[in-house]
Amino acid sequence: MPMTKESIEELIIQSIPDAKVSIEDLRGDGDHYSATVISKSFDGKSKLDQHKMVYDSLQGKMGIELHALVLITKAE
């Protein structure tokens, strides 16, 4: 079951409230997305931890409902 752009964005913002999220549907198939997430809460964290925070916000959907998400995270 593919996810909509809006539902991905909603989940990320729910758990990282200050996040600026921009999502692109790479193939227009609702299954391959690219997300850029900018949040102060990433400050001082490793890339690994930053990406983990975004994956955690997706509540286990990553890799199951959501097949492909290119992830770019920035502290500011």
Add this chain to the structure above:
Amino acid sequence: MNDNDFDVTENINNEIKTNDVVLYMKGTPAFPMCGFSAATVQVLTGIGVKFSSVNVLDSDKIREGIKKFSNWPTIPQLYVKEEFIGGCDIVKEMYESGELLELFKSKGIEVNPS
């Protein structure tokens, strides 16, 4: 190998202990079955580092086990000297910034960038 017949954590530990650089991926380096796995192979090949690969499509147990092992939901996953480095996006980013090359060098792993 019988899929039900081995301890998956032990298997992963063994694999990353025996090999300095291990890529858990979908497919093989010659025939990657997913764009993210292909891109990661390309980075490692570009750096000219020797790596061993595990095709998670061969075993559902490893496919699920590796995600639990690293607490990371996606594949590919790169391990260097038993340490989980990241997935495709992180590996690519580290490659572009030069960090990946530094990492290999600092761990005494031979590289041969093309």
